[in-house]
Amino acid sequence: MLERYGHGGDLWTAEEAFGRPKEQFLDFSSNMNPVGPPSIVQHILRDGWRDMVKYPDPAVRELRNKLSLKYDIEVDSILVGNGAAELIDLTARVLKPSVTGIARPSFSEYEEAVHKSGGGIYNIPLSSIHNFELQKQDIEAANSAVDLFFLGHPNNPTGKLVPRQVLDMLMQSNRRLVLDEAFMDFVPNEQEHSFLKLASTSQQLVVIRSMTKFYSIPGIRLGFMVAHPDRIRHIQQLQVQWSVNYLAQRIGTAVLDDLDFEQSSRQWLEEEKPWLTQQLEQLGLEVVPSDVNFLLFSFPEWMGIDVKMAQKHLGQQGLLIRDASLFEGLHKRYCRVAIRLREDNERLIAGLHHMMAEFMQNRGQADDE
Template structure:
């Protein structure tokens, strides 16, 4: 059974059906969450405020938008909150309906799904293995829209500033998915949200589920020119962001120590894990964020699918990245977790490859 049956990593239920190991026994390297888990304040709010779900949430999410506005230095009118970045990817494409959209290949499959559902056409922009999957040059987009992951999933690379600036200065319509950008220490300088707040030609989508490890609560936001925000709001389902999600979103933005600890952990752990994986003879591509794209060299005689099954026997779930259009059978993706788990991962990989 294909573990990515529903198109994503982190599907422990399908893994459990396939391997008969209880859900709580898996060490999940297939979805890229902050390994510290949700900040404590999330639990406190859920315990203290659960009775308030007897009321409807604020349909305009004013508290959360004001908080985001302060945190990112952008006006609240340029912010739309959504039921995870996933809702906003779908909404922005469905409503702005680009006829032709350039997508990096490989990239997150939801972009292509959204374009297809909106009746548009996708044009692939191949990311080359020889360039370590970096988008080195701005595609010549003309009237087309460009939809890019910044950083891109599954490659983990940000789009270089010179490429984004070239696209912006040429007036290209851009949609950027910054779902994993908060993991970068210099996030503020790299994010395109300030441009998005001012230009009707740029929209930026952010997720709050990866960095704060709250994918089950569903929370993301979009930054765009206020006219675009109004238009998207008009097309969005009412109350799509529930009361607890709004409250949790406001609270986690104050978790400065959690944010600092997360970024410090990643700065230390990523080079360590990359070094250990390379020592096993694996090809590890450079990453700007909290996951790694890895390739199995031919001499191992193994492909990602077989490795996924071998690792599952150790209770470790990895992402078979060969399912991404543009990657071959040798590619898999790993989240970066805490040291003790990463040591277990390395031991299991060593056995699986021997």
């Protein structure tokens, strides 16, 4: 199984499974921005090694100040972490929910973090009938059973934002809310959808952001969270000292200034998302409309293809896709793919076409026999 460690992007396991070097794979299983990393990252890695003899700033002051200016949020409301994963874990440990409402399907680390803190899970089902969009009545049904909601906004693997009416209802309730906005940078007009500013003054809300996806630096590990200053101080007390290394701090501070990179990334996605969606649909696949940089789709039942068959066949062609059936709430025909550059996306479509034609031919021969 390529997702041996619970995530996509595991090129080491792919190398073992398909017998080709890591560098020869096109990775659609990991949702990184293919436009990046920004060019400044190369300069920092080349020239910044001299300063690695020094400890990093334990308060991450320069990056926090830059984030404060970018999002117009008080510095004391910001905590930087070793990727969003660390912040998810710290948040659950501090809030210690008894029962947490989690949408299904969604990112598995929400549940893992809650279980580690000793809490239970209340499942909120997302339905393909509604294109996996969270429904207000399902939140209302869960409200009396939980003391915390942990939601992806946008959600992974569905790519859907939480509807504004649902978020407004949650904010009017007395329930605590954690929003994972790891992919919010990819959403057009993100400032209209993000709850970052509200989180900075709210005792009820925590928002977690990733910097690895949009800036394509997953190997660096970098994320930040926004909450009321009192909550930030409480969470910071549990954070390991020097959690954010020197290179991560320098890179994070520098990339926030690259407005040309932001613009080119959004232009790329504006062109590629509708193109790839249309190409997948023309192959007969059932694609979920996405608000971000990845697409969830399924093979129709009549094709007789499931995701594990597709993952194996495409992997042999050097193409890696995410087995979305591993997300609770999705059946065995669901795949998730990142949207990449046009040349890469064309290779994916060609690989899918080749695979489907071969399966159809083999099934036709079996029927003749």
